[in-house]
Amino acid sequence: MxxxxxxxxxxxxxxxxxxxxxxxxxxxxxxxxxxxxxxxxxxxxxxxxxxxxxxxxxxxxxxxxxxxxxxxxxxxxxxxxxxxxxFTSKSEGVNELFDRYEAIEILVKLNSLYPNMIRSEIRSVRIYQTRIRCYLETTEENILSAGYFSVPLADQKIHRLDLAFIVDTPDDPVQEDPLLFNPSNPVSMNARLFIEELDPFSIYMCTDLFTEEAGKVINRDFNPINKKN
Structure with missing residues (x-):
């Protein structure tokens, strides 16, 4: 047919x-x-x-x-x-504020897309979602001492960046700009959007994932202002 x-x-x-x-x-x-x-x-x-x-x-x-x-x-x-x-990267539960959450781990994917460009102290990157918010969650770990302990002393820092400041282009110009990472979307959809819809310069400008050297390369090669010159 x-x-x-x-x-x-x-x-x-x-x-x-x-x-x-x-x-x-x-x-x-x-x-x-x-x-x-x-x-x-x-x-x-x-x-x-x-x-x-x-x-x-x-x-x-x-x-x-x-x-x-x-x-x-x-x-x-x-x-x-x-x-x-x-089915491969999702976790869910109740967080420290007693909110239910779902999260998708994306660090492996980011490292494959941007080899040797993600800061080495970052141990986890997740799209972390509650009922009303969608975050980019990063976990950093810094080893403090490895000399006298069977398990090295380490500090961990978990930071959740609310992604509501990143908006999409509305179909109707008179409408309010829609959230790109809407918490009403499945968390898997928002994880895919972060990986596929944000170019390197957008990630560089909106997050703290890249090393200083990687940031310079991205700014040089992907900054729209530099492309015009």
Whole structure:
């Protein structure tokens, strides 16, 4: 069916599933595989994709959607990335103020994107979220003495930066600027937005994650003012 995309999960190989679907449907022409992705929780991912694309669904009982293939792939990749954060890096509980929180650890991801640029004393970076706030939480550790103790003396400092000062561009110019990291979003979504939507210069200007030398490089290479000159 030209213009329609079937989106679903399978425990078999995509090629086996394609051949299986092409035989009994009566559709004039075989299915073609446009994109495939592995997920550790494929049924949850499938459900979230179907909810996200519900307005494009041609039938409530079928997995066919009338949507541009590039848009569908973009949404699938985003939802898959967020689900991966949830199942590999998420923690939750009740904090020292008796607020429930959810958090996603992103230091490993930051180090892979910015090798040798994150300050070495930083031991953890999390997107940390309560019901009304979304924070960037950093944990720093400084070793004080390692000479006479089996376990070195160390100071730890945990700092939570409220990300409400970072706003997005509104669809309507007369509207108030929307929060980029809205606490009503899933914490996995805000973690992905921090990694993917903030460029190096934005992170440099809004946080204290980078070393002094890395900051100089980022300011030189990514500062929009420098690019104009």
């Amino acid at each position: 030209p213009g329609l995309i079937k989106i679903g999960c399978t425990a078999r190989s995509p090629e086996e599933r394609r051949r299986e679907l092409s035989r009994p449907t009566g559709i004039p022409g075989d299915f073609e595989i446009e994109y495939e992705i592995y997920s550790i929780e494929m049924y949850i991912l499938e459900k979230r994709i179907h909810i996200e694309l519900d307005k494009y669904r041609v039938s409530k009982s079928k997995e066919f959607f009338k949507i541009d293939i590039s848009d569908a792939i973009h949404i699938l990749r985003i939802k898959s990335e967020e689900l991966l954060y949830e």
